[in-house]
Amino acid sequence: xxxxxxxxxxxxxxxxxxxxxxxxxxxxxxxxxxxxxxxxxxxxxxxxxxxxxxxxxxxxxxxxxxxxxxxxxxxxxxxxxxxxxxxxxxxxxxxxxxxxxxxxxxxxxxxxxxxxxxxxxxxxxxxxxxxxxxxxxxxxxxxxxxxxxxxxxxxxxxxxxxxxxxxxxxxxxxxxxxxxxxxxxxxxxxxxx
Numbered sequence: 448x449x450x451x452x453x454x455x456x457x458x459x460x461x462x463x464x465x466x467x468x469x470x471x472x473x474x475x476x477x478x479x480x481x482x483x484x485x486x487x488x489x490x491x492x493x494x495x496x497x498x499x500x501x502x503x504x505x506x507x508x509x510x511x512x513x514x515x516x517x518x519x520x521x522x523x524x525x526x527x528x529x530x531x532x533x534x535x536x537x538x539x540x541x542x543x544x545x546x547x548x549x550x551x552x553x554x555x556x557x558x559x560x561x562x563x564x565x566x567x568x569x570x571x572x573x574x575x576x577x578x579x580x581x582x583x584x585x586x587x588x589x590x591x592x593x594x595x596x597x598x599x600x601x602x603x604x605x606x607x608x609x610x611x612x613x614x615x616x617x618x619x620x621x622x623x624x625x626x627x628x629x630x631x632x633x634x635x636x637x638x639x640x
Contacts, residue, residue, distance in 0.1 A: 457634050458473070459631050459632045460632065467506065476623070478626045479626035482568075483557075483566050484518055487518050490613075491554075494546060494553070494612030497617060504541075507541065511539070514537050514540050524554035524555040531544070531551065534547045552609065556610050571601070575627070581629065585631065585632045593619055595628075597622065598622060602617070
């Protein structure tokens with residue numbers, strides 16, 4: 448599997464041979480996301496990943512989906528102290544009070560953004576001047592950017608609105624994962640040509 452010779456698909460080197468990483472790379476990462484529920488899921492997971500590896504979060508993703516009611520923002524926004532205490536004892540997720548509290552607060556803010564812009568996707572698109580996805584020149588996974596002017600502006604605006612765990616690097620990772628930015632390596636078969 449992965450980047451082995453018997454599998455001729457050329458991939459970004461960061462996914463290696465881990466089947467979970469390869470499946471994520473091939474089926475999700477960098478593919479345009481149109482629905483707000485999935486955008487909310489990535490927003491929460493990217494925040495949970497802060498200080499950790501992405502594979503750690505991928506391995507916990509199903510537990511997150513269960514713990515956060517399928518990432519339906521309307522449901523998460525209703526979480527109270529009892530829900531937060533329950534989540535703090537859930538071994539399937541990252542049990543960090545700040546990250547859990549931010550997920551609940553961010554859900555309420557996410558809904559406010561939806562009301563203002565019509566959808567969270569429209570909000571994200573408001574930070575781009577031109578065509579989406581932005582396709583970057585990525586010779587290898589070690590030379591790509593970890594932030595840009597769009598992620599800087601998005602992060603600044605989100606912080607102003609009260610969002611937590613939305614620094615520019617988290618925003619950039621979110622934009623990559625959800626297909627607003629194509630940072631597949633140039634040799635990757637999934638790179639937009």
